Amino acid sequence: MTAFKSETLQPNSAGFDRASVILRAGGLVGFPTETVYGLGADARNDRAVAAIFDAKERPVFNPLIVHVASVEEAQRYVHWPDQAKLLASPFWPGPLTLVLPLRAGSGLSHLVTAGLSTLAIRVPAHTVARSLLERFGGPVAAPSANPSGRISPTEAGHVLAGLDGRIDAVIDGGACDVGLESTIIGFDPVPTLLRPGGLPVEAIEAVLDAPVARHTSSDPLNAPGQMSSHYAPDAPIRLNATNHNEDEVLLGFGVMDCDLNLSATGDLTEAAANLFRHLHTLDAGRATSIAVAPIPEFALGRAINDRLRRAAAPRP
Numbered sequence: 001m002t003a004f005k006s007e008t009l010q011p012n013s014a015g016f017d018r019a020s021v022i023l024r025a026g027g028l029v030g031f032p033t034e035t036v037y038g039l040g041a042d043a044r045n046d047r048a049v050a051a052i053f054d055a056k057e058r059p060v061f062n063p064l065i066v067h068v069a070s071v072e073e074a075q076r077y078v079h080w081p082d083q084a085k086l087l088a089s090p091f092w093p094g095p096l097t098l099v100l101p102l103r104a105g106s107g108l109s110h111l112v113t114a115g116l117s118t119l120a121i122r123v124p125a126h127t128v129a130r131s132l133l134e135r136f137g138g139p140v141a142a143p144s145a146n147p148s149g150r151i152s153p154t155e156a157g158h159v160l161a162g163l164d165g166r167i168d169a170v171i172d173g174g175a176c177d178v179g180l181e182s183t184i185i186g187f188d189p190v191p192t193l194l195r196p197g198g199l200p201v202e203a204i205e206a207v208l209d210a211p212v213a214r215h216t217s218s219d220p221l222n223a224p225g226q227m228s229s230h231y232a233p234d235a236p237i238r239l240n241a242t243n244h245n246e247d248e249v250l251l252g253f254g255v256m257d258c259d260l261n262l263s264a265t266g267d268l269t270e271a272a273a274n275l276f277r278h279l280h281t282l283d284a285g286r287a288t289s290i291a292v293a294p295i296p297e298f299a300l301g302r303a304i305n306d307r308l309r310r311a312a313a314p315r316p
């Protein structure tokens with residue numbers, strides 16, 4: 001018996017045509033964005049969206065982000081407070097997701113929003129994601145293309161390592177530049193950080209000229225993605241490691257003696273781009289235990305530490 005294999009598509013005209021045909025037929029396509037690889041489905045097709053939850057074994061109460069080609073297209077699905085306009089104009093396309101009130105008659109599958117009255121939406125910047133959205137011509141629901149709870153993919157090979165045979169295809173667009181998921185901002189009614197990510201919150205505060213509220217509720221429905229164990233490699237993780245135990249591999253930051261370094265020069269942008277890739281590498285190398293050096297808590301360091309804390313959290 002031959003196992004079903006997912007197709008690997010090239011980021012060219014034939015590849016975008018094939019991916020678009022698959023999406024129209026209700027299939028699943030992995031594709032690169034500037035943040036991480038997404039697992040895309042037609043956001044208007046209930047069965048296609050259900051297949052995303054199935055392939056990832058994702059809990060159905062955890063809603064998805066819809067990806068669209070432009071601000072104009074986003075306006076068809078959500079209402080726009082002034083502060084959302086203020087953020088979309090400098091930061092879209094880019095690694096920012098806005099959670100906004102869903103318009104009545106949006107035509108989107110209710111599974112996308114998990115029945116909430118808000119929708120998470122973004123316009124990605126990656127040329128492959130943009131070409132796919134243009135070719136397909138509709139809204140694409142896409143969570144990160146990893147099995148639920150595991151490390152997010154920043155290369156096509158990571159997508160196949162986790163989901164080969166469970167999805168129809170992946171477009172191989174090389175490594176993602178940012179390497180961390182988008183920053184998520186909600187408005188309820190003040191701008192609130194729901195997930196730190198690839199756009200530093202400091203940049204958002206500079207545009208709003210006001211501090212962004214931090215999410216405090218422990219209600220996982222209001223702060224999805226805040227599920228405590230997430231991004232987890234097989235090996236246990238120890239954070240803020242200043243020493244190197246014998247049974248551990250050390251993931252470093254800055255000038256130090258270590259097995260893999262997030263950024264030898266202490267550059268947070270480089271560290272973000274390397275984080276999931278290095279975790280995948282250490283996991284594939286069957287590390288028994290991973291120690292991680294301290295990462296400063298500002299700019300992209302906030303998002304890196306957020307992912308590391310979840311990777312280190314007790315597993316269910």
Ligand code: TXA
Pocket residue numbers: 033035036037038039062063064065097099113116118119120142143144145180181182183184194221222223224225226
């Ligand atoms: O960079 C990214 O955001 C990537 C790429 C593929 O776009 N996508 C991504 O999707 O990270 P995912 O599903 O792994 O994370 C989306 C997060 C989840 O934590 C989900 O709970 C939250 O967004 N979310 C979705 N809809 C929401 C809503 N209406 N209100 C609050 N949070 C929402």
Ligand code: MG
Pocket residue numbers: 143144152
């Ligand atoms: Mg994810």
